Every structure is written in structure tokens, then in C-alpha cells.
Amino acid sequence: MLDMKVTTDVLRIMLACAAFLPFSACARSGAGEPIIQIEQGRIQGEREGALNVFKNIPFAAPPVGDLRWQAPQPAAVWEGIRDASSFGPSCVQPALPATSLYYDPPIEASEDCLSLNIWAPADAKNAPVIVWIHGGSLRIGGAAEPLYDGSELARRGVVLVSVNYRLGPLGWLAHPELSAESPNGVSGNYGLLDQIAALEWVRDNIAEFGGDTENVTIMGESAGALSTTYLMTSPLAEGLFHKVIAQSTGIRAKPELSQPAYGMPSAETIGAMVAAAIGAEDLEALRAVDAQKITDVATKAGFVSQGTIDGLALPTQLIEAFDEGRQAKTPLLAGFNSGEARAYRALLPPVPESAAAYEAAIRRGYGDLADDFLKVYPSSDMEESMLATLRDAIFGWSVERIVDKQTQSGQPAFMYIFDHCYPAARERDLCAFHANELPFVFGKVGDVSAIPPNWPVPKGDKEAALSSAMMDYWVSFAATGTPQSAGGAQWRPYSEDQSYILFGEEPVADHDPVPGMYEMHEEFVRRRREAGQQWFISVGINAVPLCEDKADCPD
Template sequence: MSGPFSRRKARIPYRSSWFWTRRLRGVLAGALLLAAAGVGAVPAAAADEPDSPTVTTRYGQVRGEAGESAYSYLGIPYAAPPVGDLRWKPPAPPARWTGARDATTPGNPCMQANSSTPWGDLAGPGTPSEDCLYLNVHAPAERSPRARPVMVWIHGGGFTIGSGTFYDGSELAARGDVIVVTLNYRLGAFGYLAHPGLAEESPEGVSGNYGLLDQQAALRWVRQNIAAFGGDPGEVTVFGESAGGGSVCQHLVSPRARGLFHRAIAQSGCGFPLPTQQSQQHTGTSWADTLGCADVACLRAKPASALLTAAQNPGARWVPNVDGRVLPLQIPEALEKGRFHRVPVLQGTTADEGRLTVATTYDLAGRPLTAAGYPVAVRALYGVRADAVLARYPLAEYGTPAEALGAILTDSQFACLQSRTARLMASHTRSYQYEFADRHAMDYLNLPVSFPLGAPHGSEIRYVFGGVSGTPAQNALAARMLGYWTAFAHTGVPYAADAPRWSQYPQVQVLAPEVITASTSFPEDHKCDLWNQAAGS
């Protein structure tokens, strides 16, 4: 199989979760969680055995596999297994090994609940485990006289599910002339538990954010080792979608990520509000109480399976927190103050972010949303503000109640937040915004829903990774998008041959199969005056 997903098993293009699924779960019951140079380098293209390319990293040799157009090195440890006393500790360096490590098999995905869906298991291959801090490198097989830019992908999944191996970066690497790195990071309670006992262990008095620290450890590994694979450690683009896109923006404002990347791409996930350290520690203490644990020693003695089960408590929210150190400020506040890494940023959303959540909550659960149920759902979500929301989204202006609710979720939770972050960044650095608008992006799945899915959350991923086999217009759009993304990794400017020029914010590049256009009415189209007022901006 070619495209963005594992060659070992066919995957769908939508595999990450939007950030607020947990917040909505109690209201929209049943919503689906989808969502320095290297040493001793032997560049992949110069390997002695083409079928078993070998590279020497700082920690030992890895032997990968040769594909049709790219070499792949899977399951490379970038940190020590966070088990035993290392559970809920910042990542430690991996151990060195002797001989050539087999890098043809993925490492385990991180601990997570079963995410089986009609589209496959979102964890990807392998058995979920605490021993999961592995990454994968995909490098073009064709020789290059110069080091290639590097693109490091952070997967989505609501900070609770997913894996790096679920995405095959081979085609993106080969067609974009880049090195692609995908990675795992700790998820759920294992990655984001904040607790006073953990803060007491920390020299800085903080807890939580272990998953974010894992990602930064992977970026440091890239800086130290990627030259061995033909990559340029001085030209690193970090990119991700949903929770991965949110992580990208969190690294933009994290002092600890300084110098680890040089460009950033945030897809459907920048600017979400995060809990404070204090509130998250309070939540963590309450969660520990449900396990009968009054201290961290008790929690560390619990088997991973028991922690995973307890982590499914609907009252728990496993996300990064603003701790004053790893994350000093909320994303919009940091951007407004200019306290972020001044690298070029490309970011955007899909035109119909919220529709798949509506589909999985209603149609796929056997109870399509009705006209009578529409205001009930809106009132449950927005309380005293519901009348103002319903007045701006009258049912008569939409084909179905599901499309109306999908528009509300799209605008309130994605479009306007990302428009705001693009605007704030534009005052300090090159800022580019897009809207992915292939209204038939997921038609090929033939899902049994009563309304058009349009361009929902995650539907742009396979266009970026080179996994589209659709109409000629869709294939052309995918080629242009892959070109835009990889040109940005090469130059910091999203230029693509045979594609329209992409201007900086406030113009928004609308990516549609019919024609790519520049829009200046994005905030009006998504009723951002309503949602910005609610956000106090």
C-alpha cells in the first residue's frame, strides 16, 4: 500500500481525535476519539546492502529496509523506557547497543485504550506498552549531494490514542525530497498526570506534560542523529494534526524547545485553552483517590493495565497544562506578547471540522440528529449563550440539522481559534493560513450517514502524506498540497510548482480540487465575531 499509513495494513485517512471530544462526551454521548550532527554516519543512500540499509547513530547502528523509493528505519528508541521509577519522569536518554539493531519492525505504541473503528486500530501495529518511546525515519533512496530538510510528524488522537507508526512517511519523503520522522509519545494518564507528589519530586516543582517532554526529547534526538540519515539538523520542520497540531503550538511557546526546530505546521489544533497546573494537580489527586492511592509510590506500584482502566474515567482530562516552565503561558497570551519562537508558521483547518464528530455521535450510533434535537444539543453545549448561537446558525440555512451542528463545532472549536493564532503570529513572523475544502474528501469511505461529511477533521492528512487516489482534480490537489508543505520545509515559504501563489496572513489559502483561491473573508465566513467575543478577544 502506498500513502500515509502503514504498509502492513490498510488504513483510512482520518486517524486523529479533535481536542474537545472528552469535553463533549458527556453532552454528545458516544462521540468517537479519532482523531547536533550525527556521529559515525553511514548515509542510507551509501549503504553497502541496498536491501538492508544500515546507519550509525549516536547510540548504535540501525538496519532498516529498502522500499520502492525510500528507506525506512522503524522502532528506533529515542529515550529510555519510562517504566518503574521512570514512570511520570521526564524522558531519559536511551541505552547504547552493540551490533546492528533491527529497524524493520515498529516499536510498541504507547499505552492507550482500544481504538478499533471501522477504519482500523488507531494505535497502529504492535501491542500498547509503557515501553513505547520509539521513532521512525523515512529517507529518499535517491542519493543527494546535500543534506535534506527534516519533517517531524506529531500524531493526533486527543492526547490519549494514536501512534507515529500509523503514518507511513515514505511517499512524502521521496516525493518531497525530505527526511520524515514520526514518533510515539506518552498518552493519557501516563503522559499528562499532574499530581502534587510528582511536583515535589521535580526540581522545578512541576508535574504533567511528560508527553510534551517526550516530543522534545525526540526533537533533540533528531538534532543529534538525523545527519546520519542524510538530514539537515539545521532545517527541521515540526508538523502535526489535531492534538499533534496543538503540540506544535505548545512547542512554539515552550522555552525548552528553543533551537529544536526552524519551521512549524499546525493542522487543526492551535490555540486550544489548557488547564492550569493547579487545576490539573487537583484533578490528578482526585483520580489517584479513585485508585486508593494517597501518594506517588502507590501509583507507581499499580500495573499499567489498572492505570489505563482508571484513566477512562470521564471526569479525567489528560491534556498538557500551563505549568509556568514547560508551558509558561496559554498559547494566545504567549503569542500576543511575542513570547514564542519566531519561526515561520503554516497553520489551518478543514472546512467542516465538526461533521465527523456529529456523524459518529448521531448517525453511526443509530440516532440521526433531528430538527427537534438540534436546539437541545446546542443548549446542552452552550447553556446561557445558546440563544445567541442558534440565532446565528438558524436551521433554515443548512441542509440538515447535522450540518448546522457541524458548522457550530467547526467555527467555535477550530476555525476561529486558529484564525486568531494566525493573526497573533503575523505580528512577529511569517504566518500562513489555509482552509482545506475538498467537500468530497471522505466520500470514498461510503459511511452510512444521512448528510454530506464534506471536509471534516483529519481529512487533509492523506493529501499531505501523498495517499490520495481519487478523481483527477483530487489527485492534483494532493500533489499541490504535498508540494506546498515540503516547499515550506525547504524554504519557509509554501511555494509549489504549477500551484497558485500563497500569500501571508490575512489572506487564507483555500485548498479545493476545483480551484485554489485566496480568501480575505475567513473570519466573517466562520462567524468569528461571535466566538471571539466569547473568548474575550
């Protein structure tokens, strides 16, 4: 009888509330579990302390059947109240080896995955909004990963939204027949279009959760940071966000839709090769193949999930967009980790037998830039120099470049390097590895249940203090465009003498992040671009000789 009376009382309170107030106000009234009215219908989430939490809200229709490899379509409406208390499935993805550092398989995966999750203060009103875009090479991961739980950030006053988007060949495959059936004559970039659809949903609905539609920050790490950089250069995302946080982004060349570029075949050619590997003679046959089989076969065939320069969603190469000032003019916070490449040792060539051999290889590959290179990456510790070279070729130069270009555009831009090492990481020679900042940014230090199973777990008072400071910086940047922490160093914009914050034992303000690195790589990349060559990981002792005359360049 007691349970029935409580249930009846809660229902009566909710009905009375709804008779006089919008559902968003009822959700913040303390009357039972929160119920919100959005464009598609009513949803019921859960109250977690001072937060309202909603999960598995569809922002687009399931991309299945004829909607596979189509731009996202509007989500269906529903009658009654939809349960929003449990995460939905992640998008279809390949399995990682159980020994991988990044092994963290989703509980469930499906093509019906275009959903988002929201953590909001129960009393939120015009609160800043952060839209989190997960990483994973655009082929793995999902918004339901425990590491991305938004509770701690929301407790600091933001509305945190995490989104799923299509992965692997289901999200990033271009193909001649797909281009032919498209009203815009393009294909690929479906995962990016999903992210844009999620941002449109946020624009149209987030006020019901107490979020400010005029103060939206997009935030991502690795492939998620790359996605924020795509969004900065996409006309289709214009006006959908107001600030950017990019943790370990990259700006290497991407395939163009129908023409080879920078030594890569066209995206349509790549897609046709994938279809052939699957054994599908045409688009109809390809759409009939099981989604997991498509993903697995494409992965084995070497398909790389990446954006396509299609003239529409991505009009031009990222590097060109920033050079020409076409990127979104928003405040930017961006950085990378000092030990990024410690997670990518398989990409390193063998260490040369001697310092002389190392220096000779650098002089062959870099010519008149060799002395500048060796100042940054000396032969005195070849392995560390090789790790740093790979780190900067992928992340370091990319981050400093977009911060510099955003500064030149007149926008406040803030740079960081995450350099913190803790005992468990030091024991495995994984200090500040790729993505290692995430437990600190999401407030998961010491939370073993939230950390991927093969990661060294950060824990301790120093780690907790650093995490608190980083969350303060991130949240204040989302709120005001200026990162601040009461107990941390003043974070000056990059415009002030190439200023940045070093997150080591504690936040320390400094300038000129890696002396000589940005300038040397900038000139190296300039020459590669002029020669029509890729500038990604053919670097260091792997670099082919530079040349000024394209006709004399090796293929």
C-alpha cells in the first residue's frame, strides 16, 4: 500500500505541475523523475542527486535499409512518454584485440544508434552547453562509454550532451553510385552529417533542459577533436556552435571525392575497392550486406575512416580552410599530450644503430632543414626523439597551427600540453599517452569502473587536484570563452608570446610550447604541399627527400 500511495502522490503532483507549467519546469520541480517535452514527444529520465539525466534520445531516424549511406533523416515522433533512463547502442564497429590499450567494447552495437545523452543541473537556466564528440579513429567508441559520463562537468554548471555518429565504412564510405543518387552529387561524410544533425537537435531542444542555445561548445578528443575541426570548416555547421575544445586534433590531407590528391586515390575509388572486397557488384547488393560484415571486411581491406573533400560538407582541405580564413570564427581551446606516440609505438621504425646513422637519415630526408630538425629532435636520445617526432607530425604541429590561425583571425585561442605522469603510467612507460587526459577532464581519476580495462589507472591526491583544475578551466571556457581556475595558473591566450598551459604536476603557465617545432614542421609541410605530397607520418628517419620542384619529387 505504501508503494502504491507514493506512486499515486507523485503522479498527482506531476499532473498538477503540468497543468500550470511547461514540462521542463516540472522536471526541475522535484516531482519524481524528470519529464521533458521535446519536439518529438515527452521523455522521462532519471534524477541523480542535483542532476537530471536523459539517455538514448534519438536525434535522427535509424540509418538502415534505404537510409544506409544517406544524410540523417528526422527522428520519428511518439505518443506517451519515452523512457530515457538507459543508454542506447553504440554504432556498428570492428572488434579490437583484447590486448589493445584501447580495448573497451560496447555493451551493444547497432545501425540504429543515432542518439544522444544529456546531463543537466536540475535547476539549470540558460546554462552553457558542451556537446561531446567521442574519439576512436572514426571507427570505434560510443557516447555510452563510462569514461564519458558527464556528471562531474554538469555539477560544475554546464549541460553536457554526448552524441553517437556512424563509424567506419557505414559512416565514412564514398562510392560512385552513392554520389550518383545524391541530390548534391556527393557521398561520404555521413558521420559528420550525423554530428551536424545532433547539433541542430541541440539548437531546437536544449533550452527545455535548461541549456543556452546561444552558448554551445563542441568538444572532442582524437577523432572527436578532428570532428570539431571538420565542423569548424563545414558551411553546413555554421551557427550551430560558439566555442571549440579540441583535444589532440590533426589536419593531414584527406581524400578528395572524385580526383586523386596528395598521393591518395579518390574517395570514390577507395569506396569501389571496398565494395569489391565485400563482393557487392552494385549499390543495391552492398546495401543488402549485413552491417557488421561490411565493417569487418572493410577493416581487413585497410579502409581508413576519414572525411572526404566533397565541396559541400568539407569544401576544401582543412589546412587550406585555415589558411584562407574559412574556419568558424570562435574562441578555441586546443592541446595535445606530451606522450601521445607512446601508444603508437608500432608506427615507429627501428631505432638506428648509432647517432651518426640517425643524423644521416635526417639529413637525407630534410636537406637544408636537417639542422633545425636536429635541434628539436636530437640524436642524444634517439627513441625519445622519434616518439616526439611522430607526436608532433600528427598532433603537436596541427594543434599549434590551428591555435595560431585562430589567433590570426582575431579570436581568443588557448593552447595546452598535458604532461602529467603518475606511477601506474610510469611503470608501463605510458606517461601522458594518447587520450590519457580524459579521466582528468571528465573527473574520473581513481574511478576504476570508468577507466578502460587496459589503461594504467590515475589515482591520488595530486591527480584529483589536477583533474579539478582542468575541469574548472574547461567549464569556464565553455561559459565565458576564457579558461580559469581559482587554484590554477592564469591561462593567457596564445597571442601573448605563444603562451600556453603545461599540465604537469600542476597547471603552469609558460610560452613557446616546443621551441622550434612549429616553425620547422610548418616549412616541411609547406614544401610537401607544394609538391602534392602527403605530410602525415613519412617523417623523421622515414622521410623521403624533400624537393622544391614537383616534377623532381618521388612518387
